[in-house]
Amino acid sequence: MSLDEIESERLLGALRQVLADKGIATARDIAEQITQTETASPAQGARLVARAWVDDTFRALMLRDGTMAAETMGISMRGAPPLGVLDNTGPVHHLVVCTLCSCYPRAVLGYPPFWFKSAAYRARAVRDPRGVLAEWNTVLPEGTPIRVVDSTADYRWMVLPRRPAGTGGWSEERLAVLVREGDMVGVTCPTAG
Amino acid sequence: MTPLLEPGHTVRVRDDWPEAHGPVHLRTPHYLRGVSGRVERYLGSFPNPEDLAFGRTPRPVQLYHVAFEAGAIWPEVAEGGLLVEIYGHWLEPSP
Known part of the structure; x- marks a missing residue:
């Protein structure tokens, strides 16, 4: 198993995909939220x-x-x-x-x-x-x-x-x-x- | 949603302990149960966190900022006060 295949990464990727597919949060929304959290x-x-x-x-x-x-x-x-x-x-x-x-x-x-x-x-x-x-x-x-x-x-x-x-x-x-x-x-x- | 309580209203936090009967999620601090205070401000309507925590469809509840005398809570305290967010369904008329 390579580093980018560890379970948590796969889970995170799947979660991001579901959020996007369901129209809950796009990749851009998530990136913005991360920036907001990090600059606070x-x-x-x-x-x-x-x-x-x-x-x-x-x-x-x-x-x-x-x-x-x-x-x-x-x-x-x-x-x-x-x-x-x-x-x-x-x-x-x-x-x-x-x-x-x-x-x-x-x-x-x-x-x-x-x-x-x-x-x-x-x-x-x-x-x-x-x-x-x-x-x-x-x-x-x-x-x-x-x-x-x-x-x-x-x-x-x-x-x-x-x-x-x-x-x-x-x-x-x-x-x-x-x-x-x-x-x-x-x-x-x-x-x- | 029109607020049911006006600023200045004297209220009492319900002396209720649902945590004694099963799993619950509460935002009403235990030290205020049964204590009387005064409504300071209506803060708006929010989905009930007691429902949200269990994935239930939340009913909207009214949130108030309620002022309490510290002496009404802690016997040894002579001065000062507290201001706490309390949901309307936890407030009843003060006896």
């Missing part, structure tokens, strides 16, 4: 955040309809669950968790980090969010209420974090570099330092 990373979410920081109209769109906001930035949301965006620029701090599994806004943040999938994070984020944030060295302004968003169903949620102090006049590109995946989950807050 926290850098995409960071671009959305940076744009929202400099453009109030985009910020309003992002908070109203995250999917549409991502599409206007050239991120393909085809086949992805609807994207909801939680506003951490206001008085409440949101923290995202999926207690049931590891639901994550992959289209804009890529693969979920290992800790997001861990049983410890999932169990503790809903019960002791302040303790979890303290372990990330995240200090919120005194009296900031925390709201835990358990992502259990058909939406995927990301956080729009607060723009750090000392970034006045910065370009969108320079701002985007500050935004890390944890900032868009709510375990950390971006800093300019």
Whole structure:
């Protein structure tokens, strides 16, 4: 048996053929989906955040309809669950968790980090969010209420974090570099330092 | 599909444990069963994942974002809250 005849390859080829024959997905659809999956990373979410920081109209769109906001930035949301965006620029701090599994806004943040999938994070984020944030060295302004968003169903949620102090006049590109995946989950807050 | 519940509606998550009676696929976290909360927003109609998981023809179900006080769930917690997606068929009027 040669390498290109191993069983998994033959199975994959047969599956692709059936999907094409039944009109479910063409070879091109599958190639596009693979590209989309491979290009998805926290850098995409960071671009959305940076744009929202400099453009109030985009910020309003992002908070109203995250999917549409991502599409206007050239991120393909085809086949992805609807994207909801939680506003951490206001008085409440949101923290995202999926207690049931590891639901994550992959289209804009890529693969979920290992800790997001861990049983410890999932169990503790809903019960002791302040303790979890303290372990990330995240200090919120005194009296900031925390709201835990358990992502259990058909939406995927990301956080729009607060723009750090000392970034006045910065370009969108320079701002985007500050935004890390944890900032868009709510375990950390971006800093300019 | 017109939402059956308006924002501000007080609701209770059904204190139901179908996993005790056989194989099921549920998206309603166990820690919220029997807990009361407040409807924050209607999120739309979706094919029921409880059906999809078993290859059954899914019926459309309404999805709501429901806000809960953390203190209503965890006895030791004095402040904070949770916001969770709950399907309409898991919500009943709060007693």
